[in-house]
Amino acid sequence: MLESELEDILEIHPYLLDPSFKKYEVLRQKKIYKGRIDLFLISKDKLNVTIIEIKRDKLTLASVNQIKRYYYYYNRKYKGTQVEVSAYLIGLSSSLDISRLKWLKVKLIDKDIPRKVKLCPKCSTAFDYRVFTCKCGFRV
Numbered sequence: 001m002l003e004s005e006l007e008d009i010l011e012i013h014p015y016l017l018d019p020s021f022k023k024y025e026v027l028r029q030k031k032i033y034k035g036r037i038d039l040f041l042i043s044k045d046k047l048n049v050t051i052i053e054i055k056r057d058k059l060t061l062a063s064v065n066q067i068k069r070y071y072y073y074y075n076r077k078y079k080g081t082q083v084e085v086s087a088y089l090i091g092l093s094s095s096l097d098i099s100r101l102k103w104l105k106v107k108l109i110d111k112d113i114p115r116k117v118k119l120c121p122k123c124s125t126a127f128d129y130r131v132f133t134c135k136c137g138f139r140v
């Protein structure tokens, strides 16, 4: 699986990560001077910003440091405003202890996020390819 394949899925179906993302605007490969953010989500009221970084392998300290740089960049940018910045690090596995980083969530491929999705013909919602019934009740 390529990182870009999961990016494809989450760009169109960000609610797979969190239901509240359904109404967020999604920007892909957003360039900032410190690098390129895989996915950048912003809420309709522009008060919530979420940075998403995807790794196809086990999550490392280097990937945490990378997303930290992005987070601090936006945290500084929005300092003194009501905008809240949070981040997701997605990988295949992780043994990292990120409990001190309140702004960061780790999600694992296949466990929390499906690497492939099916699209429900009834409600057009994407869901895990290993599941046979959509949340709307339609059996695929």
Ligand SMILES: [Zn+2]
Binding pocket: 120, 121, 122, 123, 124, 125, 134, 135, 136, 137, 138
């Ligand atoms: Zn459905």
